[in-house]
Amino acid sequence: MDFSAFVTSLTTSFIIFVVLVFIFTWLSRIPSNDVIYYPNRILKGLEPLEGKRKRNPFAWIEEALKSTEEDIIAMAGVDTAVYFVFSSSALWILVLSSVVLLPVLLPVAGTNVSEKSIADTSSNGTFNNLDKLAMGNVSEKSPRLWAFLIATYWVSFVTFYVLWKSYTHVSNLRAAALGAPELKPEQFTILVRDIPPAPKGQTLEEQVDSYFRALHSETFYRSMVVTEHREAYKIWKELEGYRQKLTRAEADFAKSKTRPTNRTGFLGLIGKKVDTIDFCNEKIKELVQKLEAEQKIAIKEKQKPSALVFFNSKVAATSAAQTFHAQMSDTWTVMEAPEPRQLIWKNLPIKFYERQLRQYTVYAIVFLAIVFYMIPIAFISALTTLTNLRKLLPFLKPIVDQPEIKTVLEAFLPQLALTVFLALLPAFLMILSKAEGIPSESHVERATSGKYFYFTVFNVFIGVTIGGTLFSSLKTIERHPHTIVTLLGNNLPQNATFFLTFVALKFFVGYGLELSRLIPLIVYHLKRKYLCKTEAEVKEAWAPGNFGFATRVPNDMLIVTIVLCYSVIAPVIIPFGMVYFGLGWVVNRNQALNVYVPSYESNGRMWPHMHVRILAALILYQVTMFGYFGVKKFYFAPFIIPIIIMSFIFAYVCNKHFYPGFCFTPLEIIAREDNKEIPNMETVFEAYVPSYLSYDKFEEADQFEDARSQISRTGSFD
């Protein structure tokens, strides 16, 4: 890629961004689009724009910049606030690094004029003017390399400093959230798995009750054995369908004053014609009875070896969740219960060793996928050079040979291929992570994020770096694993411009699309016009979903990795990284305040995961630098080794100092004075009853149920 292609790519990206921002400004002012641009505010019962519809088109930026962390926590929860800590940590690392790196390294590199480097630059077509400002321009063995060595240390220390501050901050955020006096049912609950089979003549529930009552005689409240309720869920779904139909029919009736009718057969096209309202009422009545019967069966006969156990004090539940209960420690395993809304019911009864087996199987699959994904990516990288395209698809020749199109294509094709490729992954990884037997959504999202991170780093970063230029070197690595250091040092610098455009594409096009929400907007309008009839359906059509950390975090992490690794080799990348995280911060701030609605709250449980990965990126960077100093034949390259060791020590200390507080709830946080009152325990218990197993909801929703259900309900759970 030559310099003009680079500039074209940048310019195009920027124009797309400007257009998208313009679209956003225009569309977001139309009141009917409020549900797309301000759903979070609407769901929270706030005015979409606080009465400032005719304001400055860039007011959203001001709003985003002005919002405090408390605002974010109030509007989008602690997890989102922690995501912003992550963004701003990345930004701070880059800003502090740039303070030294840009004014020092650019002149040091730029003023180095050696025969060899000039010869290099002109002989190799993929190099461009930017490389004059990179470490590649410095001669071998030059004393100027000292500046780069010191810069490596500077970046590392800056990272340590920022990460330590951030970890402390997040730890306090988490402590504040956990220690808040408001009622969180999960703080009174523990999740028990691997319950051994009940002795003869006892149900599982009786066994659980007697076991925990004996161990926690004063604090045990009651237990809820996990049941197989798929059947009940199916009936409930059908019931909900008829309820919606009924609502819609009643709406139609109110409008047209004629009683709507429908056919009972396939898709309402064949079969007997019936009065819809009567028919639905009939059906609902029938299904409610069926559901009730099924619920009883589920609760009594389909008990599974897992349970939620409720305590009447937070301290008791916290202690119990951290204490080994059984002599054989693979039975009666306990943990802090996840929030009710993020429980994955079907994973709860999976037994201990099956979980382990599933986990290792999934790891093996992911490993194979990572290794063999490299091949198609390398293939696509090779394919999407224009010369190859022309050869392989000769009918494209007339188009491709036009100079403007050629430049644009040359700039975009490789990145686009990569981006599309990576878009297919998350769903696959999410399914795999769920199959591990993890009990909560937030944990699944974390696990997916971890897997996706390895994918992006191995396939995009290392794959492009080594595969793009030296695909055959894969075999070399296999045979002599330690050559990876030299290999990284050798190949990384050559791909600097590729990654510059990659980062730019990510932030301009990516954040442009994010902000303008074009796709959700189109989908919503189509749905509303052709599909939705009831209010509930419309609401579902614009439901904003959550932040999607499972893909957002690894994508950001990829940028962190790229920018850190190139920070000293080609310091021009730092401003790009700064724009990525700066722009990202503003855009996401707007989205967090106005758009997304988090579907769970894990109180910053994601942070240690991010922290470790930033550190991993740092260590990868240090190792790369070690390799590159070796390539530059710098005698003092081993001076990098101490900072690598220090990174490991830093990781170790952070892990000991902060991490357990994220795995478990520390007593000192939960036992604050205002946390000691005992809530209405029935409320806590009911929070965990799935809606299709709760009779109460029917009572509110329709009039067919009488007080009898209340009695039967209590009866069936006790």
Add this chain to the structure above:
Amino acid sequence: MDFSAFVTSLTTSFIIFVVLVFIFTWLSRIPSNDVIYYPNRILKGLEPLEGKRKRNPFAWIEEALKSTEEDIIAMAGVDTAVYFVFSSSALWILVLSSVVLLPVLLPVAGTNVSEKSIADTSSNGTFNNLDKLAMGNVSEKSPRLWAFLIATYWVSFVTFYVLWKSYTHVSNLRAAALGAPELKPEQFTILVRDIPPAPKGQTLEEQVDSYFRALHSETFYRSMVVTEHREAYKIWKELEGYRQKLTRAEADFAKSKTRPTNRTGFLGLIGKKVDTIDFCNEKIKELVQKLEAEQKIAIKEKQKPSALVFFNSKVAATSAAQTFHAQMSDTWTVMEAPEPRQLIWKNLPIKFYERQLRQYTVYAIVFLAIVFYMIPIAFISALTTLTNLRKLLPFLKPIVDQPEIKTVLEAFLPQLALTVFLALLPAFLMILSKAEGIPSESHVERATSGKYFYFTVFNVFIGVTIGGTLFSSLKTIERHPHTIVTLLGNNLPQNATFFLTFVALKFFVGYGLELSRLIPLIVYHLKRKYLCKTEAEVKEAWAPGNFGFATRVPNDMLIVTIVLCYSVIAPVIIPFGMVYFGLGWVVNRNQALNVYVPSYESNGRMWPHMHVRILAALILYQVTMFGYFGVKKFYFAPFIIPIIIMSFIFAYVCNKHFYPGFCFTPLEIIAREDNKEIPNMETVFEAYVPSYLSYDKFEEADQFEDARSQISRTGSFD
């Protein structure tokens, strides 16, 4: 070593053994030796021989065989009982293995007559007739190797079976001991370390009290901050000295009716002459006051950042010990308190990261020691061949050249050198382990045992195997680490006879000395005659000490490793192993019932340590077999790999199933119904007060103290 040398070595060992057993039978019948041969019975207040002094000289064997596990627990505690589970597990593994291996493998190997194997045997001087019965005698690629492959599996499965049974058994022993209703102060206590500095205006003790009272308002009883009490201990020692002197002087006075006198100067040789009884009384009075003052200072002003916290319920203490207390998890770290008698006070206040640092430093030192010990051992092995000895020390020639002496020396020298060498280690390792900052004696003993195990396996086993025959191969391993498998397979079989004699020496001479207790006997008689004057001093002279697991277990483990590794290669070693563990069981049983007095009780905490090491020996054996099948060019050698993987899975499952129950006290055990009564908490607290900090003891011991001390005591701790 030829066959006659081997037989000579065996015979000599056996004769020594018979002589030692005879000595034991004779000496143990002399009543004045009872304190050497029956100290445990005497200390427990039992009749040494139950009135059967003139019984059958081998009655002790019958007694040992008849004793049940309950007897052992009653006489020597759970730890000793667990040691016997270990012995009998090893024995059972060998017995069950031998059932298949001896009748199958010996004929299969013995009847194999191939040109090559004969040539091998006759050409190599170190081989002997025994090798005809070993795997070395089987031709390369022979289908007979299938028998050896299946035997490898058999031994592995037998080991799995026995280990699983034993682990279950020990786990139940531990549960029974922990769940017993008798008062164990440590079950009401947790050890808190890494207490952060107290805020201004608060003492550490006030801080600890308010912290735990807030978190465990209903179950917290009181706390005891660890203090620097070395000074108090010194004064107390001096005081004790004067007390003994006083008792002795009073005894003299009663006998001779003249008041004894002494000089106050150096060693009682110079200075003023004084009346001893008056002088001692004076001194004691003075020192008691000094001690009291020092105690107050220690308790009030020398508080260290560590504390024991007492709870009024076992369940509360157990839960608290397993729960993270502080947000920053490297502060306020908690663990179950060790027994009072095994607390290592000076290690308690060591801070978290200092402990880590100490630990890794010690590991590094041990690693270096292991690696560089190999050199002297290899040197000694090379030196102690007679040919070398004659060359190096020419003056020994006339002695060494006599054929009888030559045979004996040849048989013993290498083993003796090794044994003496290894005898110097444990003390060094014990000091290192203590320096790690471990808070309890039992843990230190475990840590020492682990280090000693690595020493013996690496230096004796691998060192002799590879070093003795192929010292230069060390460099090969360093360059190509995976060649260790081939190397083991290549060299192990050649050393079979060395290890046969090594095992025989261990059990005949080792257990002979153990049983006869010659050295303690001689030391005791010398001390009694020349040093001891008071009853207390005599008692100290015959104090039997404890079992010394730190060296006993690794020594046994070395035999397990040797016998397992040779079990299939040279099955003749199995009977030797059986004799070792069989004889050991009987002898140690006698020692446990009559001699040793355990100084602490860890309720079988040692078992997981033994279990893992037996498994490690098994895996080493499997890897060796894999290598040896390779050397034998057996095409189906990779069939060994599944059993290696199975061993790891077995280790993993055991670790998950049993291990946490050994690290922590499971609630289900501690919360049994009869365990719920609240004891006199002051007794629990006092159990942890060191004798030189307790005022109560003075009150019993002498009359100088008045009721005032009781008040000041309570005052200073609250």
